[in-house]
Amino acid sequence: MHVRARSIPSPDAPVSAAPGSGRRGLLVDLSPLRESPAFARLWIGGAITGIGGQMTIVAVGLQVYDLTASTFAVSLVGVIALIPMICFGLYGGMLADAFDRRTVALTAAVVTWVSTAIIAVLAWSGSELVWPLYLLTTINAVSTTIVGTTRQAILPRLLPARLLPSAAALSGIAAGVMVTVGPALAGVLVAGVGFRWTYTIDVVLFVAAFLGIASLPKILPEGGVSRLPGLASLVDGWTFLRTAPNVRMTFIVDIVAMTFGNPRVLYPAVGTLLLGGGAITVGVLTAAGAVGTLLSSLDSGRLGRIDRQGRAIERAIIVYGLAIACFGAVLAWVTFSGTATHDAADANLPAIVIAAIALAVAGAADNISSIFRMTILQAAVPDAVRGRLQGVFTVVVTGGPRVGDLYIGLAASAFALWVPALAGGLLVVVLVWTLVRVQGAFRRYDARTPTP
Template sequence: MTEHDPPSSAPASGRPSGLRALLPDLAPWKSSRDFRRMWIAGLVTVFGTFLTFIAVPLQLKELTGSALAVGAIGAVELVPLIVFGLYGGALADAVDRRKLILWTEAGLGVLSVLLLLNTVLPQPMVWPLYVVAGLVSALSGLQRPALQAIVPRVVAHEQLPAAVALNSLRWQIGAIAGPSLAGAVIAYAGVQCAYLLDIASYVVSAALLFGLSPQPPSHDADKPSLRGIAEGARYAWSRKELLGTYAVDMVAMLFAFPNAIFPFLADDLDAPWALGLMYAAGAAGSLAVTLTSGWVSRIHRHGRMVVAAALGWGAAMAVAGWMHNVWLVLLCLAVAGGCDTVSGLFRSAIWDQTIPDQLRGRLAGIEMLSYSVGPQLGQVRAGGMASLTNVRASVWAGGLACVASVGLLAASLPQLMSYDARTNPHAVRMRRLRGTSGVVEAA
């Protein structure tokens, strides 16, 4: 965090104290109309998306009975995510970010329609699930950098950590309600209803996003090109603390993201009724952290927090793999989710407060790959290892591998461990450029 005046929720005489100091800072919500629209639209979308997130692997399990087939979803999504994520980052720096978000949102809604149509066939087919998964990954790769890059334009500089926390809260609400509802919806109404609700969520979200203010590119923005993407990559490579955040998150997700095999873990625990709770448990832990996120503004050593939280994530997953009681497994998943949110809050704080606006889209594309490619590969690893050994071994061994890998990265990345938002030259530069309360506007 940068040194700044107390948030708007604090009394003029100093920082809030007691319970008030732990509650989320609502300053971005109060001060920015565009942020409010994006927050509500994102809540609606993430709610629907999690319905499909549960329905697709469950439908694959029912059609194939193979853990490897379910884990292969990650492999199908990987290449489109990399290609279109990098291109989407460059595109976000070169076009109106609002228009880019709207068109991709509409495309994602159409793909949900295709999933629905496949389910109403007399004999649903497997291959459309993989095709749609790849296309969803491509459109998400185009959209996410624009969504992330737009936030520093509509929120004041000192309010960015609070905005990250509020966006995290939004995701967690959907992540808890979505899987929990999905389990009930699929059990009583089938996957068709889950896909139908997802389609409705995209319609509502697009209507809200349509009211955003235009977000044109900077006046000197270049057209999307390999050269522009390379420029962003060179900047990221020059920032070793940024590289550290990418690397830590990727290895944590690669080794300790077993979500794809939750249907099999639920069966192994003789608790198929707990499948929705397994998907929701991590979000519940995340929600607990976000609802008490007022302390985030008082932490300055963001790099150390990223590493500590990633170690906690891996350790919690390892313990979850050893547990035989479903409630203890759910508790471990909740602890892991809380650790993941702590890591995400401080990664985003480093990104948002140190990257120049003219590079925000391209760096957001790289950031998206760091927190998205890892889970995709993690699904492949979890499914493949479960098929070679067993479900439990896939979970606990992945957790231990995560702890070991993050520890090695921490030892080899001193710039990440020494990062201090009060003194880091990039953070200081952006704070001076934006001013203590200014919002970056398009040139």
């Protein structure tokens, strides 16, 4: 079955411009919002909806703990959803390459909205059952994954290639706002008005997603559809990936970075056993990465001028690895200097500040790498297979940190808290430096002539 692609109607078509035209400032580049009203609506709707989604994620964890008094029960909220998220990330990519992407995103958004609404109804009914929360949050995570996969496949149809780095930076800003404002609001609302109103507010905020998606034109894959969703379609996507060394390398270096350089699971033990400060230190270390992400996104004007994006990814990930190694070195210094403290009220402030700065640098470097990796994926991959490759990207960014959690946990248990971050960060530097020299074409990748 072949489906003919349709171009985006002219009212929302991006304004064309020659590469390099239109001087952009050094700070955040708002050109994508100005030049494509469709992108602007999608971005604003996604940001508002993301805040509500983060509220619900935090509120569900709090409610599960309130019902069970079990940290393990809370952890199952994410664990149960992991495999379905990976599977439907791939399936969502196939859907995006087979049907109108606007319809796929809108249908998945409806499922997300309905699952959130049912959670709210259960809260208003006074239900004390935990299993419906597991089921509904899994459905919610799956449909949100499909929305995200399809949305990323839509963006290159709304914007010229020269604005894709700026659009990715704007997405980083939106993500930074989501993960800072959403959880904070959830804590305030749950404490102030309870679970019922917290979920209900998310249901209302989600209307913004419909406004962003429903206003899009029809977006069918360019070049027609050779296969409907299924195993053969998935094989076609993987076959293309085998012939796309630059795109493949973006996945590989990200897996390396997230496997060996993602020390988030150390934070509770670090706050309790090394740096002191307890939960406050954990919050500071967690927020540091988000702050780095947000600050680096504000420099999208400069990032949009970089053409050697493969080399930029290499350098960003090397800086990331060095920053994580610096974080590990702080932990090692505290350990061997005898300044470790278990006292929540007597924190080692100098060490916490240095560790937070290192993690902020890591967050900024990771975001810059993400901006260019996403740009290469969107610009170099043909539209007909972009959804499936975006699905693989979703699997990488979802699964990589979980594998990293396993490495960090095992290494910390076998050796010491400082070992996995210090050794892992240095390993990231060595592996990425080696990989990009084995495949020299990746370092020569030029955004002016994107090749997969």
